[in-house]
Amino acid sequence: MQMERPARSEPNRYDIAIAGKKFTIASRHGEAHIREVEKLLASTYEEVAGHVQGQPALHLALLTALNLADELVNSRQALREQYGERIEGILIRLSSALDSAASAPV
Numbered sequence: 001m002q003m004e005r006p007a008r009s010e011p012n013r014y015d016i017a018i019a020g021k022k023f024t025i026a027s028r029h030g031e032a033h034i035r036e037v038e039k040l041l042a043s044t045y046e047e048v049a050g051h052v053q054g055q056p057a058l059h060l061a062l063l064t065a066l067n068l069a070d071e072l073v074n075s076r077q078a079l080r081e082q083y084g085e086r087i088e089g090i091l092i093r094l095s096s097a098l099d100s101a102a103s104a105p106v
Helices: 031-051 057-103
Strands: 012-018 021-027
Touching (some): 012 031
């Protein structure tokens, strides 16, 4: 018997502005989330534009994407390092407990 998945709501449309350009995007995330994404993208774009002046908008957009991708990769790595050690410790303790339980007289 297959379980039914809850119906997904239709995405809402949002107008955002990045570097003076307006975009309409569709998302199932709420307004606050979209505004936070817009703010992060716009501020990163402006930061990049301040460091490399005179570049075409496409180059600035690609450099912005590279900066954000770098932050994402670094954040993922930090989470792996932080939680990977904890998970490994939990697995070792669990394995030890299971070994003890298996060797205990019944």
